[in-house]
Amino acid sequence: MLSFLVRRIGMMFFILFLVSVIVFAIVNVLPGDPALLILGDEATPEMLESLRDDMGLNDPIYIQYFDWLVAAVQGDFGTSLRDSTPVMEVVLSTLPVTLQLTVMSFAIAIIIAIPAGIISATRRGTVWDYTSTVFSISGVSLPPFWLGILLIYLFSVTLGWFPPSGYVSPFDNLGQSLMLMILPAITIGIRLSAELTRMLRSTLLEVLESDYIRTAYSKGLLERPVVFGHAMKNALIPVITISGLQLATFLGGAVITETIFGVPGLGQLVVNSIMTRDFPVVQASILFMAVAVVLINFLVDILYSVIDPRIKLSGGAK
Known part of the structure; x- marks a missing residue:
């Protein structure tokens, strides 16, 4: 157990290091001069060069x-080029929004799929x-x-049941927040529930044809137990894998859904930052997404052994 944790934690840090290198390299080759974005078109060449020196842009x-x-390891990702707000503050302000959308979407998916x-x-x-098959194919295809x-x-224009877009914190108005988030949560949850339903059906059919299941029925056990x-227990293993990957994607930000419904989450922040060439925010946002992905995959590996004790964290099945 301890050796597994050490290996996985070391791998997590190595992956995050590679992600940081790739993100920093890609962002720095994108067109656009941060100094020009800050000072504007009226800045003189001397002013631009002075700011580049101050920002370290002329260094190798x-x-x-x-x-x-x-600086990033210490929690300092710099300041936003748009409004000089600390990047950490900008990113953290969007995380509760995306987390709320993720939890609601995942809950809807589980309630339908299981x-x-x-x-x-x-x-x-x-x-x-x-x-169920028609629903699965339709949900994945839409x-x-x-x-x-x-x-x-x-539901908004025709029936008028829910507001079409916007966001209110659940701490300010829980009812209004749920009303605003239910449609984007359904949009994401339907697709995930379709994938989970198809996966659970396939794996459960395979397990139900196993010899030990026939033995259980031959002993007189009822269908439910x-x-x-x-x-x-065995059918849930691949379902958990898909759920973990999808959950990591949600935490990374459902860009399309957040844009359609005007949800100010992490995904929409990345899109807006790329459009405005706000490179520090882009770097920090993508790094946060990477952290979410590796942490969730780590938790999924541990959950495997909880559901099926035959899967050993030391690396093999016994």
């Missing part, structure tokens, strides 16, 4: 990276199975931007 690229990395996948697998060939616009037209007590 490896010196710039080392200085940036040392019952649909179980019913589809245990009622194979029935109308329930066909309905583009998020189209589904989001359709939900706005149906066999499915939930034996089959689900």
Whole structure:
């Protein structure tokens, strides 16, 4: 257990180091002069050169990276080129928004996918199975931007049940916050639930055909304890993998959904920062996304052993 944790933590730091190198290199080759963005078009060449010296832009690229990395490790990602606000403050202000959208979307996906996948697998060939299959194919096939616009037209414009866009913190007005976030959460949750339903159906069907399941039925056990007590533990392993990857994507920011519904999350922040050439914010945002991905993958690996004790954290199945 300890050796596994040490290896994985070391791998996490190595991956984050590679991500930081790639992000810093890509951002620095993008067109646009940060000094010109700060001072404007009316700045003289002398003023631009002086600011570049102050910002270290004239230093060799490896010196710039080392200085940036040392400051980033200490939580200092510089200041935004748009309004001189500390980058850390800008990024942290969007994280609760994206986290709320992620939790609501994931909850909707689980509520739909688990019952649909179980019913589809245990009622194979029935109308329930066909309905679940159609839902899975449709949910994966529908583009998020189209589904989001359709939900706005149906539930906001036509029925007037939910507001079309905007955001209110749940700490300010919980009811209004849920009303504003329910449509973007459904937009994301439908696609994830379709993927999870299809995956759970496939794996559960395979497990239900195993010898130990037949043995359980031959001993007189009822369907419910066999499915939930034996089959689900093994069927959930690939489902957890997909869920972890999707959850990491959500934390990275559902860019299209946040843009359509006007949700000021991390994804929309990255898009706006790229459009305005706000390089420090772009670097910090992508690094936060990378941290979310490696942490969630780490937690998924640990969760494997909790669900199935046969999977050992030391690296192999016993």
